[in-house]
Amino acid sequence: MTSRETTPLPVRASSDQERARPLSGPGLFVYLAIGTYFGIVVTKGEVVSWFRIQEMFRFQSFHMYGVIATALAVAMVSLALIKSRRVQTVRGDEIVVPPKELGRKGYRYWIGGTLFGLGWALAGACPGPIFALIGNGVTVYGVVLLSALFGTWLYGALRHRLPHY
């Protein structure tokens, strides 16, 4: 059922957290609808603004901190409820959120995270907002997306040589 990598990363097989998700399930339009909702919220909430990201990293506005903190609070309460009430998916499957392995040193998280942070501040967008900025008509973010795809591809090519856990 799961299509796992044939050669998993050295330390733990669970490095690949993604599992097979339903191809259709409740219908792809449901994911389109949730994506549309998300695209509207991040645009109207100005989370997609390069300037808002700069305000955040310069500690000059509460906006982004407020957005992230309240999003996190809602997600945390929702997850706690899902776990305690054993909420199932619409298809009746158990909802499992596989924890990401920390390992002894957690290299992948702090090195990868720092590289991501550099890009986040330079481009002023993380992956969700990159898609939203393209939808907002800032077409040059198509180049940001292509560069991000190249970065993903290069990670895939080099990953066996990088420290992970």
Add this chain to the structure above:
Amino acid sequence: MLELLSQPWPWYVAGPLIGLVVPLLLWVGGEFAVSENLRHICAAVLPTRNDFFRYDWKARGLWNLTFASGIVLGAAIAATALASPDPLVVSDATTADLMAIGLETFDGLAPAQVFSWEGLATVPGFVMIVIGGFLVGFGTRYAGGCTSGHAISGLANLQLSSLLAVLGFFAGGLAATWVILPLLF
């Protein structure tokens, strides 16, 4: 109503609405992990022998790619039918700091001086667009998640690994903002 929705949404409205995406996606059998799509696109379009990209991207990622298409669509709706009547207000302190390092344009969602096809050919444009994008793609896959997967879903799931990743996101963001940006202009 439309007039109200067209105003910029404050953080205490946008934040909780973003947080709701986590249970919504889990409920319909997905999960909030936008950067996975970058890998799925590589798997879908690049002919490769690399095992990292050889998997059934349709079975594993079609739902998520559909979610990402929705983001583009929703953003387009927000930018047209729900367009804000007034330009985005950037804090005075940030405007002053950015002017001091040489930024001249302050309209739109990103400074047009850099984030435009003309800007792409300049040094700041190349670094911020091409290298910035590259680092987002490389870093997110190395870290195993982005802002959605680590800062929101991961922290909400009380994962230490995500906390470490988010501290890295911040360290990198601060370094780019305070050290790299001033060197670019």
